[in-house]
Amino acid sequence: VQLVESGGGLVQAGGSLRLSCAASGSIFTFTTMGWYRQVPGKQRELVAVITNSGSTNYADSVKGRFTISRDNASTTVLLQMSGVKSEDTAVYYCNARGRKPFNYDYWGQGTQVTVSS
Numbered sequence: 001v002q003l004v005e006s007g008g009g010l011v012q013a014g015g016s017l018r019l020s021c022a023a024s025g026s027i028f029t030f031t032t033m034g035w036y037r038q039v040p041g042k043q044r045e046l047v048a049v050i051t052n053s054g055s056t057n058y059a060d061s062v063k064g065r066f067t068i069s070r071d072n073a074s075t076t077v078l079l080q081m082s083g084v085k086s087e088d089t090a091v092y093y094c095n096a097r098g099r100k101p102f103n104y105d106y107w108g109q110g111t112q113v114t115v116s117s
Contacts, residue, residue, distance in 0.1 A: 001025045001106050003094045008111030011084055015115075019079040021094030021108055026075070030106075031098030033070055033077040037090035037113075044093065048079060061087070084115045 007019040019035065034049030048058045048068035056068055067080040077094065094108035 003108035005111040030096040
């Protein structure tokens with residue numbers, strides 16, 4: 001299974017950016033897909049996750065600014081980022097995890113998001 005992120009880049013504070021993650025090589029629907037981010041010297045942290053039933057969970061720091069969604073086939077997950085702040089600068093990683101038909105926890109390579117002030 002491969003997760004490939006796209007859409008990262010440089011954006012001005014207050015602007016918008018959309019990240020996309022496409023999954024390939026899987027024959028089953030991922031239970032949970034989501035986005036995490038990491039800055040140098042800090043642990044990777046949750047940004048937003050969405051289940052195959054559409055339930056979502058967001059970090060407090062992005063609530064009201066970021067929106068996560070996934071397509072009907074549940075192989076692509078999007079993160080719409082609005083009102084970005086300098087503290088949103090990080091490498092963003094796509095994740096897919098679940099327990100059926102076996103335990104799995106897949107990660108993408110990451111995409112850099114840099115917010116300029």
